[in-house]
Amino acid sequence: MNQLCGTSSIVGCQFTLSPMSERYVDIILFALKEVNMSKVWSETDDVSTCIRGKQIHVFDVVRAIFLHAAKTGEHIAMSGTFSIGCPGDSAADVYMDESDIALNKDDTKEIDQLAGCKFALYPLGREDYMEKIYEQIDWSKETEVNVSHSHYATRLDGKVNDIFNLLQNVFDQTKQDVSHVTMTFTLSANSPTGKAKEVKVS
Amino acid sequence: MNQLCGTSSIVGCQFTLSPMSERYVDIILFALKEVNMSKVWSETDDVSTCIRGKQIHVFDVVRAIFLHAAKTGEHIAMSGTFSIGCPGDSAADVYMDESDIALNKDDTKEIDQLAGCKFALYPLGREDYMEKIYEQIDWSKETEVNVSHSHYATRLDGKVNDIFNLLQNVFDQTKQDVSHVTMTFTLSANSPTGKAKEVKVS
Numbered sequence A, B: 001m002n003q004l005c006g007t008s009s010i011v012g013c014q015f016t017l018s019p020m021s022e023r024y025v026d027i028i029l030f031a032l033k034e035v036n037m038s039k040v041w042s043e044t045d046d047v048s049t050c051i052r053g054k055q056i057h058v059f060d061v062v063r064a065i066f067l068h069a070a071k072t073g074e075h076i077a078m079s080g081t082f083s084i085g086c087p088g089d090s091a092a093d094v095y096m097d098e099s100d101i102a103l104n105k106d107d108t109k110e111i112d113q114l115a116g117c118k119f120a121l122y123p124l125g126r127e128d129y130m131e132k133i134y135e136q137i138d139w140s141k142e143t144e145v146n147v148s149h150s151h152y153a154t155r156l157d158g159k160v161n162d163i164f165n166l167l168q169n170v171f172d173q174t175k176q177d178v179s180h181v182t183m184t185f186t187l188s189a190n191s192p193t194g195k196a197k198e199v200k201v202s
């Protein structure tokens, strides 16, 4: 199998947006309609949506989709993976020529939405990957977001905009040293249980 | 930071189950109630559920939760990550002493549910990680499940039981060679769009 473009700087995010509501189709379509996606490549099927392009625009669009869905007040989950340097990814892409002006920032920066998030960072192909992970967790603790340990993940609690700033910084800092990085995340907003009421299921 | 138990054989799965329905709380509670979780450690909070124990029981329980949720007929998404050998994971756990008899197999093996799935395998700490991934993708094509390429993931279409058998085999085979493995997955069942009607959102 060909291993293409391990040094490509194209960033991708494959995610599933799940509004826990009968109106989930309307909410997903509403969120997508509210977001300006003209600077990214995108494709949606029955399992997930994939966004590809420059890092700044991929994060801008994913953040905006989550915020516009969450502002409906419904319980919204979003799980996905950010990737860069995937050897299977295609290199040439017109979307890499876009300018660095994020198109959705003005619309989303004032949305004051809280969320819980769990994320995990996977620097690939490196024996020192755990050092890279711990560096980023240590750095995360200096931010506005509440950072705690969870099984197989780091938990973040705070404003969605602060959480996305943190995720984007962690991803950006890691890719400086590591050519292939993936970062998984799950966000939850408007949960009726909330963080204060963690429950055991067994 | 201490790096504990890189050779621990405890398997974990952190996942988010999302029924796209007003009744999502009932559906989640129903699915959890239908599943025998006595051989695994589990914890649920507002973002996700974590299941830990022997590999056979972790896969058995996650599969059963998805199948019991999907048999309600509602559109169900489940996104998660299976892990083994995580240096932050705790070693000693009474659940590792359980026998290898899967408690939910009799209840779930006859549930004839179709789903779409995207998964990605991350063998960590290894420079030859892409070879391990390609070996497993090649092997997957020999199974009952329809395997296709997707951005940043491999797509599977088929019966949920066949999909979980494939995921468990991929994970099991990879861990023979690699001490720290994670595998992300997103499953979607009862989607009104289905695979035949892939749509572009932009």
Ligand SMILES: [Ca+2]
Pocket: A021, A022, A023, B021, B022, B023
């Ligand atoms: Ca309803």
